[in-house]
Amino acid sequence: MHVVVNAATSADGKLSSRRREQIAISGEADFERVDRLRADSDAVVVGAGTVLADDPHLTVKDADLRDQRVEDGEAANPVRVVVDSKARTPVDAEILDDAAETYVCVSEAAPVDRRMDLANRGAELVTAGDDRVDLLRAFAALQEAGLERLMVEGGGELIFSLFEDGLVDELRVFVGPKVIGGRDAPTLADGEGFVEDFPTLELESVERLDDGVLLTWQAGGR
Template identity: 80%
Template sequence: MHVVVNAATSADGKLSSRRREQVAISGEADFDRVDRLRADSDAVVVGVGTVLADDPHLTVKDDALREQRRDAGEPANPARVVVDSTGRTPLDAAVLDDAATTYVCLTESAPVEQRLDLADRAELVTAGDERVDLLRAFAALQNQGLEQLMVEGGGELIFSLFDAGLVDELSVFVGPTIIGGRDAPTLADGDGFVADFPELELADIERLDNGVLLRWHVADEAET
């Protein structure tokens, strides 16, 4: 399995404002890049916080890219994965429509009623007791044939994936704006590291729109 984290941040590293509402950071060139990355992926992954804040559809927007997927024998859109420990995904969420298969990763402690309701609209992956065990969940997704995963946030999930050693690449578009705010979400929130920080190897720098795209490979632990 290959896991690519993709995000857009302000120049000061924020994903959004303290209100956790969508903020226009990227331009058209980056939107096109993200669409191509989705089209090249087997699944797009987000945390439930992103679903609740943005209600994303997580589908390929460009007709030509969807047609290329069909020509290759793939569904028009990649699968969608929501990491949702307690089953908070709204039943009318855009990611639960019929545009693509959706997997919801839950825990054993998720309420039965929510599990039953979500099972009517998505494939359920149960991994962990109180929090989703990402290693087990991603292993289950791989068993479903999902090898190339694109993670689109949010910061809590991204930190947890780095903490679990599951990230292979990180792509960040840094936009020309300042958001600020001690309570505004950052690229990697969660508990944070105090030692054994993940090491990144810079792979590419590209000017895009009025910002910059940075691509890193995550170094193997054995090499750091």
């Protein structure tokens, strides 16, 4: 399995404002890059907070890219995966439509009725962990389902947890020209934060894109 974390941050490292509102950080060139990355992935992964805040669709926008996937013997869109310990994903969320298959990773603590509601909406449930999703077990289950190339689109809590569990292989970050500020604004990797054994990255490439820069890192372990 190869896990790529992709994100767009402001110049000061924020994913959005302190209100958790979506802010346009990148431009058309980066949107096209992200769409190509989605098209090259077996699955697109987000946390429940991203679903609740943004209600993303997580599909490939470019029709030619979708057609190419079909020609290659794949579904038009990659599988969508939500890491959602308490099964908070709304049953009317965009990611539960029929545009692509959707997996929801939940913990044993998720209410049974919520799990049933999601299953009835067509979600494939992956149960791993007691109070929160055990990412190692959940990702192992995704791999067993044939999902080898995973693209993670956020948010900060999930990204931190993936680094904490050593599951990140590659980090791609578009850094845009805006300054957002705010001590409570989400960053690329939130969570509890590391105080020792910090994960290290190896810079692979730097590319000017739109009015910002795309940084590509390979994970180097801890």
